[in-house]
Amino acid sequence: MPSLVASGRRAFVSGKKKQNTPKATVIADWRGRTLWTDALRPGRMHDAMAARNEGIAVCFQHFPDVEVLLDDGCLGLSRDHRGQAVTPPGKPRPGALPGRVEQWERDRRWHSSDRIAVEHALAGHKRWKQLTRWTHRRDRLPDTYRAIASLVSDRTIYV
Secondary structure (H helix, E strand, O other), X not given: OHHHHHHHHHOOEOOOXXXXXXXXXXXXXXXXXXXXXXXXXXXXXXXXXXXXXXXXXXXXXXXXXXXXXXXXXXHHHHHXXXXXXXXXXXXXOOOOOHHHHHHHHHHHHHHHHHHHHHHHHHHHHHOOHHHHXXXXXXXXXXXXXXXXXXXXXXXXXXX
């Protein structure tokens, strides 16, 4: 029995933080409003794999005009769905021409300035005390996260 408990918990222990970290997938618009949040997954699952498992990758086929700004965790989606899944540009190799490095910095700055609204939406969820350090039962987290995300989205008012 202890091996089942340990193996069940091990999936939620992040390799980066070495903590029990369920992750949420959040979709926000360009104004920073939460449009969708669901699919809490184990901390060890890669972002691109989670997007594929949750059906987000299939949506690109049904909605070819949609463009989504992603972080570095979804480089595979960017490769599979060029022009729709946009990730930051790759860093140029050492010794690259100065013009190439300058272009990379401009592209990276453009991507991060457009994506900052999404990062603010994520931060709005994490400001809630209940989500800063989840110590309750893991099966209660999805409902709590969705409730907090809807509260944050409802109170986000833009003029």
